[in-house]
Amino acid sequence: MGGEYTHITLCSGIEELDEQLDKFIAKKEYEQYQQIFITDLCPSPFYLDVIDKNDDLKSKVLLFDHHKSAMDKIKKEYSFLTEVGEKNGKMCCGTSLFYEYLLQNNKLSENESIRRFVELTRLHDTYEWKSKNILEAYYLQILFQFLGPWGYLYHFVEKLSYENEFQYTEKEIEWIKEQTEKNQTKIEELAKNIVVLERENIKYGVILANYEYRNLLADCIQENRKEIDALLLLAGDENRFSFRSINPDIDVNQVAEICGGGGHTKAAGGKLNEETLQKILKFIK
Ligand SMILES: [Mn+2]
The missing domain is CATH 3.10.310.30 (Diaminopimelate Epimerase; Chain A, domain 1)
Structure with missing residues (x-):
């Protein structure tokens, strides 16, 4: 993204994000980065204030989130925070907000395959796929299960880099079938x-x-x-x-x-x- 290298880290929830931020800030690791993006999660207000009071961090961090519980806890405005649940009557997700930012700031060029992937992610994350029965979005969840967080990340970065149009490949359909069968057996057993x-x-x-x-x-x-x-x-x-x-x-x-x-x-x-x-x-x- 314009920098010399990109480092990615995954967090499962706010507590883990807070923990990672705590170390990241204490060790001044942010000094080696030009920009820091946090998406689909919002740190607790304590860390929002920590970022807000540190000029270097504040100039580098951008946060994109859509969680209601996070929004309810935020009592003031932060220049680096985009916390939006809904835009023009359409529900947002961390990915869709970040994607919009990247497009608007010319950090990513328009691409049909990425656009569709972002929309499917939004449909899944907001659960909108359910009422509209968009299985294409639901399959992302199945592939996430099959590939695991890092496998999913690398798989889709590669897929979106060469596909002009978003379409599931034969291989992916095979994975979806395999995981779906596995799930069915497991769910029936658990439901008892x-x-x-x-x-x-x-x-x-x-x-x-x-x-x-x-x-x-x-x-x-x-x-x-x-x-x-x-x-x-x-x-x-x-x-x-x-x-x-x-x-x-x-x-x-x-x-x-x-x-x-x-x-x-x-x-x-x-x-x-x-x-x-x-x-x-x-x-x-
Ligand atoms: Mn989300």
Whole structure:
């Protein structure tokens, strides 16, 4: 991106982003970069202030995010922060906001394949694909599962660099089929162990499962267990918890915040640690 080299790092949530930022700032690592982009996640207000008070950092950092829980916590404006949930009646995601920035600042040239990939990512991230049944967007999730975070990143960087039009290749379709079959078997098995707990007239389907199954389990419950209003998944593999609203009237962002997390109204969660586990157990008791 114009610099001598590009360094990429991945974060699974706000806590991890804060931790990485803490080290990055303490060791003054930012001095060796010309620009620093953070997308689809927003640090906690404490670190926003740290960036704001450091002129070098402030001139280099640009943040693009769309999470409701993050927006609710931000009490003032920051010059380096773009926090938008919706633009012209269209829901945004970290990727779409960052893409717009890159186009507007001539850091990326218009390209049909990238444009489509960004739109599919937006449709997936905002869950808009579900109501419109755009499976092409859903397949991104399946490929992410199949390839893992870094594999996904490298695969799509390469794919988008040579494809003029976004289209799934035969190889990708094979991967999607393989992963879908694997998921089906796993979800059927997991769904047998759902515990239903009621709190304030809302029925929560509680389940212990790996983090990657959160959306698939929500879909499965929606189809087969109409009595359940929301899913609470406790994932020991990534030490995270996840809420998904099954009944569209349930705002899981609120509940996730009670449990020490946050996110969107239909999908929210957080880190699973002693503190949040205590809160979750108290909440579902
Ligand atoms: Mn997102």
